[in-house]
Amino acid sequence: MFENVIIGQYLPGRSFLHHMDPRAKIAAVLFLIIVIFLVNSWNGYALFGAAAIAVYFLSGVPFRYIRKGMFPVFILVILTFFLHAFFTREGDILFSVGVFSFYEEGIRQGLFISLRLLLLVYFTSLLTLTTSPIDLTDALEQMFSPLERFKFPAYDVAMMMSIAIRFIPTLLQETEKIIKAQTARGADFNKGSMRDRMQAFVSLLVPLFVRAFRRAEDLAYAMEARGYNGGEGRTKLRLLVWGWRDTLCCVLIAAFGVVLLFLRQ
Amino acid sequence: MAIIELRDLEYQYEESDEKVLKGLNKKIHQGEWLSIIGANGSGKSTLSRLFNGLSQPTGGSVLVLGKKTTEEDSLQMIRREVGMVFQNPEHQFVAPTVRDDIAFGMENAGVPREVMLERIDEVSRWVNIEHILHMEPHRLSGGQKQRAAIAGILALRPQVMVFDESTSMLDPNGRKEILETMNRLCRESGLTIISITHYLEEAFMSDRIWFMKAGRIEKDVTTANIPDQLEWMEAEGMPLPYKYQLYREAKKRRIDIRTLRTMVEGE
Numbered sequence: 001m002f003e004n005v006i007i008g009q010y011l012p013g014r015s016f017l018h019h020m021d022p023r024a025k026i027a028a029v030l031f032l033i034i035v036i037f038l039v040n041s042w043n044g045y046a047l048f049g050a051a052a053i054a055v056y057f058l059s060g061v062p063f064r065y066i067r068k069g070m071f072p073v074f075i076l077v078i079l080t081f082f083l084h085a086f087f088t089r090e091g092d093i094l095f096s097v098g099v100f101s102f103y104e105e106g107i108r109q110g111l112f113i114s115l116r117l118l119l120l121v122y123f124t125s126l127l128t129l130t131t132s133p134i135d136l137t138d139a140l141e142q143m144f145s146p147l148e149r150f151k152f153p154a155y156d157v158a159m160m161m162s163i164a165i166r167f168i169p170t171l172l173q174e175t176e177k178i179i180k181a182q183t184a185r186g187a188d189f190n191k192g193s194m195r196d197r198m199q200a201f202v203s204l205l206v207p208l209f210v211r212a213f214r215r216a217e218d219l220a221y222a223m224e225a226r227g228y229n230g231g232e233g234r235t236k237l238r239l240l241v242w243g244w245r246d247t248l249c250c251v252l253i254a255a256f257g258v259v260l261l262f263l264r265q
Numbered sequence: 266m267a268i269i270e271l272r273d274l275e276y277q278y279e280e281s282d283e284k285v286l287k288g289l290n291k292k293i294h295q296g297e298w299l300s301i302i303g304a305n306g307s308g309k310s311t312l313s314r315l316f317n318g319l320s321q322p323t324g325g326s327v328l329v330l331g332k333k334t335t336e337e338d339s340l341q342m343i344r345r346e347v348g349m350v351f352q353n354p355e356h357q358f359v360a361p362t363v364r365d366d367i368a369f370g371m372e373n374a375g376v377p378r379e380v381m382l383e384r385i386d387e388v389s390r391w392v393n394i395e396h397i398l399h400m401e402p403h404r405l406s407g408g409q410k411q412r413a414a415i416a417g418i419l420a421l422r423p424q425v426m427v428f429d430e431s432t433s434m435l436d437p438n439g440r441k442e443i444l445e446t447m448n449r450l451c452r453e454s455g456l457t458i459i460s461i462t463h464y465l466e467e468a469f470m471s472d473r474i475w476f477m478k479a480g481r482i483e484k485d486v487t488t489a490n491i492p493d494q495l496e497w498m499e500a501e502g503m504p505l506p507y508k509y510q511l512y513r514e515a516k517k518r519r520i521d522i523r524t525l526r527t528m529v530e531g532e
Contacts, residue, residue, distance in 0.1 A: 003531065018445075053358065086457065107369055119269050133361060133366065134360075134361045134362070134363075134510060137416075147287070162360070163359065165361060166358070166359070166361045166401075169401065169403040169405055170355060170402070173403060183293070186447055207477075209457065215356050218353060218356035218357065219356055219357070219359065221319055221351065222349075222351055222356065222357035222358075223319060223359055223369075224319060224344075225344060225348070225349040225351075226344070226348075226359075226369055226370035226373060226417065226418070226421070227341055227344045227345060227373040227374055227421075228340070228369075229373060230374050233375045234372050234373060234375060235371070235372050235375050235377060235378060235381070236372060236378065237364070237365065237368035237371075237372060237382075238365070238377060239384075240432065
């Protein structure tokens, strides 16, 4: 069902992007997300497109993978484009189809917003495709750690995220088992009225939640038995190492941002 | 030397009117392998959680290396010294890969990274999981997950390991792997093993057996002479391992073992 969604999936590899420090990648993507919304010229988007192609070659991710992953986003992009094209009524009328007139500004806005969406999903996908979930949580923990001074529980949040990520495949396996067990006893999740389907869905959710709570209790015992006591005094096996790639990336991204700001209309 | 001592130990769940453990007084000695058997609800698993302070007694005390589990200052030391392997191999896996999971306890104990790396190497070789260190838990078999859990505890260099029905959810191969590991831990490394189990063939591998019934230790016997113990075990409704069933039946019918062999193998 979700095999076409690439955001959140990790593809192990040995590319330039795979070897970068996750903190640098997160910072770069956050910066690009902000910059995407500031760009308002064709030249700016052309430069962004060139950057996207360059990053693609640095990622080592197969093209068919990206194409497959971007496909579901296209529906949203097309919808967004038509919403702007229909409802923005500024500038000259470019052409009319029946009662609908398409304005220059509407088409321009539609294309800009669509491009922003595509680029946003593209860069975020490349971040998760080239960074393992545990590296992402480690990076977020370190990035949020200055907030611990203001009582923000950075370590606990990272631990929660890491456990949530670790249990996703387990919960999916469990869901599949429950579906099979319920199907064997006559439940049908794909047929019948909306009401029937909702009822069948409840019979899936209840055991799933019960098992999840039992699992949470067992896990809490297992963590406590191994001396888990929050983040205080804890050491770490995984170290994040900032290298030349990361510094280079930050410098290039900053320069890229400055150029894009100059290209603003 | 007693490594764990139970003194008038009692335990009662908040929501219950009855005590689950009723005045236990026992000692567990260093380097021995103790099995705790008994029916469901006899108090075995509750007792296992008291060994490393996961639950606190409601009466009496548990002493680990002379320190009470109720002493807040000693609790971290006690949890390092008394490791626990739980029943469900899936539910005790905290980290996203085997390597990270082995490191979890050491990270909590503040072990320096270099030492962690050495110990991960050492314990993964010991339990034979070097080849799966990079793997995620959902790709492992039950036996591999339990061995990873054992490695995670061994890395903390404990003196005691408690196995709470740790083989009950495994297939025969997984079970065999864990039993072999337990045997090596006790016989080669000198660790004290406490094994909570329903399987008598597992209990017979140990040095001593506690039989629990309704919150009391009804029997405390050594496994030096198993045939002497079979009668009460059978009377308590415990399914004997096949070879002992055969032995009991042959004895009851006064069939000579050699005759039995002839009956099975033919003339």
